Every structure is written in structure tokens, then in C-alpha cells.
Amino acid sequence: MARYVTGAPPPSLDPAVVALLEKAETATIGHWRHWGFVDRRVAPLLPRRRVAGTAFTVMLPANDGTMLAHALDHLRPGDVLVVDRLGDRRHACIGGGLAVAAQAAGAVAAVVDGPCTDLEEIEEAGFPVWCRGLAPVTTQIFDMGGAMNVPVSIGGAVVMPGDAVICDNSGVLVLPPGEAEAEARRAIETQARGAETARRVAAGELRMGVVSGATARVTGG
Template sequence: MPLDANAVATLQAVSTATITTILLKKGLRNVWMRGTRPIRDGQPRLVGPAFTFRFVPAREDLATPASWSSPISTRAAIEAMPEGAIAVVGANGVTDAGIFGDILCARMAKRGVAALVTDGVVRDLAGVLGTGLPVWCSGQAAPPSVAGLTFVGWQEPIGCGGVAVFPDDVVVVDDDGAVLIPQALLPEVLAEASEQERMEEWIMQEVGKGAALPGLYPMNAETKARYESDKKG
């Protein structure tokens, strides 16, 4: 499900840290995917619908090189990905078998996939970097996925970094990692995101002027009134 361009533009201007604060206020504490670190410095903040890949622990009769030619394979899943989607791969935290290498990442880049997010690792690191595909992961390892994982399907609910991810949930990635916005809460997050970011920027300006934190962060009534006045002016 493609995201509205206005929604993408709004979220690209809001940090994942701010999004976690907004969701915390709504009772959601577990939205940051553990182990999702940017593979290179300077990757842009990206926004997209989650396209999920599901791995389970390796079973020797299923996790074989022959499985790469199966109708249920990572290769088939990649061909089903729409442009602009973010691949979210649940790897059960396995870090000694790479879920994807350079060839699969190159194909995703060619298809216009926005990014790859996983709590696992990639392989063929130099080649993956060369594809230009933005990646958030836990590192790299030489062995292929079948050395530690069995691929079982795509566009199903998964766990990634301890977070429940459903197809078409919204994913935002930046230097702090990957954060999930449940699709049903997207309108509320969009309504509050820009204001939260604006408020925190104002607080930072006040800190820069030497303001003390009590009554500023969080704001008391007096500070809130001053903020509202500055915002109008």
C-alpha cells in the first residue's frame, strides 16, 4: 500500500526519537527494532510501508541451497516487492548467517525498494555497499542464510528486533535505527509529529540561551504560554 506523498514528507522531517515519544504517549513502548543500525554513515531518513520477510530457525531438510529455487524463496519475494517499500526481515537475531548478499540487494535497488531493515546481518558487505541500497542491520557475516535460517514466507506478520511488524505498517529509519508506526495510528502520528518536532526545537533554542530544565522540559504552564506566543509571532 503506497504512502501518501504528504505523509512521507511529514515523517521525513521528524526523527525516530520524536516518533517514539509520540507513540509512548499513546501507550506503545515497543516500536524500536533492536539491532537495526545503519550500515554506513550518512544514510538519509527514509519512510515506507513494511514489506515483511519471515525466517524461522534453520531445519536441515528445508534450509538448503536447493530452496533458493523454490516458489517460496527470498528471490520470489523480492520480485513481489513494490517500489518505495521497506523490506523488513525478521531473522530471529541470527548474526552468523547473512540474510541477503550483494545480488539480492542489487535487485531490490533496481526495483526501487527504499531500504532493507533486519535484526540479522548481510553478507558480501563490499558488494552490498556498492549497490547503494540503504541498509539497517546488525552487521555482516560470510555464511549464507541457509546456514542458520529457513525462509518461510513474505507479507506475513513477523518479529524484527523484538517488535511485531505487520505488512504495510509504516517504517521510519534514520541514524537511531528503525521505528515502526502501526498503520492504524498513522493519522494520529502525522497530526502530532510536526508540532512535537517544532516544540523540541524551541526547547533546544531555550537550552542554548541558558534556560534551566525544570519547567522547560517538560513545559509548565508558563513556559507553554511563552512557547505558544513565540509560535504565533
């Protein structure tokens, strides 16, 4: 008999925190944080604007998509659907139909540690998907088991239900909800300083080697 595990829905992130996260570049946070980043091969199917939301986790075995189809009916507005494929790299678990269903439920994106399919349909729907590329072979309803709203592993990063997820063109970052606001604010401040520095470098007012401290290290000055 197939075993299914369904955890309690996690608390949704504060919309004000989500708004801050949507302004924070994953690559900016990557200057000081070295954990919580999903493997870079989990990438956007298409260039996308930055999205952020609450992790709604799903775990699927092999070529079975039963739990995912069930989970779609429980997604909430603002969720990021996060799918652990348990090492399967052959079967696409999300295509055009499931992308439309996730979007209709209010999900803001999907992050899949495996391939997806139906690129044209996903593009037409305008639903942001991060995954390990495309595959023509898909999951089916085989009743093999699975889990929903449990801890999962996505591209080497542990994702807990309710974690904050930021997805942009540089990659995917997972943050504990209690750390999300502080990290977002630090990133936004860092980005503002960086933009001003870039403006002054472009105007010839500053030299990057001097600003970064690299020149002093090379010359010993």
C-alpha cells in the same frame, strides 16, 4: 516438501504520509510511545538519511534464502523490505547483489533481524540497510520453505504487511498505517518546539532545568 506461504500484497502508504514520516525522528516519537520499536541492535550498516515506507515482510528459515530471492521480484516502489530470520544470527541473507535487486525494484530500505554482508557493495549501491551487523557466511537456495507478506517479528516488534516503517540513525519504528500520520505530525510539531527551545537555551534566554521542570522537582519550588 518445502512449504511456502505467499500473502496478498498490502496496500501502499499514501505518499503524503510517507513524506511526513520522513520528517519524524524515531527518537522524538520515543518520548511518548513505547511499542513498535525494533531492538536497538538492529542498526544501520552505515549512517543514513531517514527513510520511510510500506512494510513488505519476508520470513526465512535458517540458512535458506529461497523465499527472499522470490520476494525481490514482487517488491514495489516505496516498500521497506522487512526480513524475519526466525532467530538465525549466523547467516547473512542480504549482500551486494540482493541489495541492488531490491533497490532496482524500488524498495527504499531493508530491515533484517540478522546479519548482512558485502558492506562495500551495499555502500556503493547506496541502498539503506538496517541489520544485526555483518557476517561472511551466507544463505543459499536450499528450498526449505518460507513466507512472504505475513505477520513477522523483527527485534521484538510485530510487523504486519503494510505497516508504516521509519528507519533512521537512532533505530527502526513500526507503526500501524492508521496511526502513522498522527504520530508523524505530532513528532514534527514537537521537533519544531524543541528546536526553538534549544535556540533559546543556547542564547542564554532559558535554563534547561527550568524549562523541563526538573529544577522545580529537585528544589520543591
